[in-house]
Amino acid sequence: MTAMIVAVDRPAGPSLFTLALVELRKMVDTRAGRWLLAFVALLGVALVGVVLFAAPRHIRTMPELYSASLAGVGILLPVVGVLSVTSEWSQRTALATFTLVPGRGRVLAAKVVAASLLAAVCVAACAVAAWAGRALGAVLDRTDAGWGVPPQMLATTLLAAVLGVLAGVAFGMVFLNSPLAIVMSFLLPIAWSVLGETVSALEGAAQWLDTGRTTAPLVEAGGRLTPRAWAQLATSQAVWLLLPLLIGFFRVTRREVK
């Protein structure tokens, strides 16, 4: 009996790093994942073009180009996060996933790491696209502004991209249903901006809970991050990221997998 128990301890299970690589691969190896990432790139490139060819010359600066290139990351990358969780249930791959890795918490942690890595890769690609846009602008004499992006902006845009894709993962974990989770993750920011503007009583709350508003200083060129802005960001993320992550974690780890 003892010999048998020793035998099942080996070989060791996959490390968190391996699982994260697997989850990253799962985000990009399906048809849906590839289309989404293609649109993330397309949207970014298109908006760089818009800034170069439609914006007034004084706005055609490197930070503006970079900010524009992140449009797809801001809008569509959260959907990749949602699908990384919900497709396990809609495509029923959870059955195989959790059979091979019974520690469901580790799979979820790997998804969080993988989504963050994907966001980082996308942000880097956006920076490259923005610089390519700047180079094109120079060739066509559309801009003569500098080539630099403030390091702080690189950092905050990365943070915003990671928070965005993780919110998608968290919403996916809460709803475990692709359409519902996607609609909710789009609807909530819109609902806040509409309610915050029309209902004056909610205006105060919106400053602290509307993630669209609290993350804006992270991604806008020349966004100002006061201590108050950081506090507002932290509050909104606690409510719309941490809380769903916790609820989703309990839901996925307890739920029967069919």
Place this chain on the structure above:
Amino acid sequence: MIEVSELTKRYGDVAAVRNVSFRCEPGTVTGFLGPNGAGKSTTMRMICGLTPPTSGSAAVLGVPYRRIANPGRHVGVLLDAAAQHSGRTGRETLALSAQVLGVDRERAGRMLREVGLPPAAARRRVGGYSLGMRQRLGIALALLGDPRVLILDEPANGLDPEGIHWMRTLLRGFADRGGTVLLSSHLLREVEAVADRFVVISGGRIVAQGDKGELLTTSGGTFVRGLDPGALETALAEAGLAARRCGPDAFTVEADAEAVGRAAAKAGAVLLELRSAGEGGLEELFLSLTAEPKENAR
């Protein structure tokens, strides 16, 4: 080796699985039989730690499944061949599992050839696969970690006769090399030829288990079919023979053919069929065991 002890699963007031216990030994193929909805899949999910049991426990290789460090390297599991991402290719699906299990990619390619998925098919998306191809991919996934135990839920579903024959040969070979196989089916014929032992489940309860010989001996007796079932039943009762109805006009009688024939002749009941119950294979046993609720209603 698989050990299931008194597993029970309730959904609200409904008991999907009630007090199920059985063992699967190395070197054997155990057929897990029962009609659809009998509780086979729920039991298998409980064995694999996917469904928490209401009570009872299950152990694979001596420990609960979830305690195995890298379960895919010890236990090959196929619970539902349709449960694969339709937008991923067969080869990619296998490569992902290989990465999780820590086996080399070359083995993944070898498994594809072994289950008869040609490279052209493996490069296509699973969404375009037939159920039979998905079963082959599922078998490749189950075998990928070179396991000692196989747990397969309805693996023959969707396979053509040639595929079923292939699967039998594969499972027989696996067990003969010392492996443990648990495979479920709602069709007795699919597993009758390959299984050494049977566990028959109906309505969430085990109604029979044992090896082929044991089950046929316990069922024993004589199969008899009559033109007028009512008259036949009366004749058997008058002769003091214990009879159990196993079809609209058929009975299994705990007596030899001669006794049954004499009883029928005495009462003038016309017989349509009279033979040893074992000859019809396990099918009659299976039908009689799993059709019990209906019998009680008569």
